[in-house]
Amino acid sequence: MTVERTRLILEDLEQTLLQFMRKHKITHDEYRRATDILISTVKAGEESLLYDVFFEAEATDIGNIGTQGSIEAIEGPFYLPDAPRLERPYVLPQRSEEVGDVLFFRGRVTSTDGRPLAGAELDMWQADAEGLYSNIHPGLPAWNLRGRFHTAADGTFEVRTIVPPPYEIPKNGPTGVVLDILGRLFFRPAHLHVKVRHPQYGDLTSQLYFDGGEYLNSDVASAVRDDLVAQLIRCDNPKDLASRGLHKPYFEVRYDFVLVPQQAENLRRTA
Template sequence: MSITHISPAVRGRQLVEQLEHLLQDFIRKQHVTHDEYRVATDLIIDSIECGEKSLLFDVFFEAEATDVANIGREVSPEAIEGPFYLPGAPVLTGPLNVMPQRPHEKGTPLYFHGTVRDPGGNRLGGIELDLWHADADGLYSNIHPNIPDYNLRGRFYSESDGTYQVLSILPPPYEIPKNGPTGTVLRALERHFFRPAHLHVKLRDPAGDYEEMTSQLYFAGGEYVENDVAHAVRDGLLITLKNIDNLDRIAALGLDRPYIEAEYDFTLAPAS
């Protein structure tokens, strides 16, 4: 019987029982002591109590879960969501959508655009894109202090011809929280704490004809792309950045300095 024909309750029970048996076998084979067992369980408890939520598991396992989701997928690949998504971001107004930001927001302007299509190449208008990313200091609004709510978080829609465009700032690589349990584990493994620069985006069809998808886009050639702490970078998620210093193009976006251009086309799967 395929997974899709198993009820969620039965599927959940199967997964928990298999995980239980795998961990029991691991404890026996590795001769895990009771003290070592307590260290592991305390790490999980501490990660919740200190506010890291899913960070500990996201760093080590979320990318594998999205890889499973992408098996046989013939549309745009899914990617990890990460722990910093926040629903209810402001709706932006086009045609050039500008992400909410502070006056004189630090960083290089980023012009991000592309087209949304179905598997047949037909352009899809009215698709919601929910975009969020770090600021120039690698910090997220509503997560880190002293940043206005929903800064660099916004929702906007593809135009009738399927195109979308948004103006923001270029995010940098950043360190994940390293003073809690996740940092303790990474330090013990002698690993760094950095994620490559990236954009998060969710796509939704208000009409419900296409599946919702979550993407995370990275900048080709960027620092930590080859050794992301969350090992989540995949070829299908890389985009090329272009430096734009043409005065006419700068003026057309209402800017007063050169900017970075990034383009990515999404293909959505029909709802089942």
């Protein structure tokens, strides 16, 4: 972002907030209360959480305007770079008795012209059965349910993990105070996070939700989009179980990603 654009945005933000204060006749006590909440989010380590809940989805929607590829989704506050690189057959790192139904997430990565993209990297992370993220919440093994893997020559991928649950975001801190005042739920629907990368293509940040899941219409982050919802299929055929080496039903979900060539993506974002 250029200095000129930064200045324009800051000046517009200042004037918008001043007009808002005049419109609602904000008193000094109310002003201090608002700034105290913002300061408390920093002390509680929730500054990213607060802004992500209210504003990230809108910024993502604006960024998706005019795209020819898969739509972007919010990243959220729990992404961490440098997750372990996995070896085939891909299994997200997990405890030996990880709680949760087995899930096979598969799909294909292609270009906007339909060509499969071999060697595209998928950087995936998700919550465990308690709605907790490793390296963020205490008591979990490092990098649990986080990992990076690549597409095959035909652009396909498959990784084994668990079906994630819906979960409550932290509600005892300042973000919870704001949401409680607004009378909103604290839940996020079950979802998988993934970043898709390829050297010649624009990076894609996505979230995948499950058709029929709870809280799809009341997501606290307002981030669910129809194009991000996929069907969760229960598999209990004895032959399929045997081929997977499993003794109880498992689930499958498929989602295909379309990446935009880097040059075209740069032109779109600067248009």
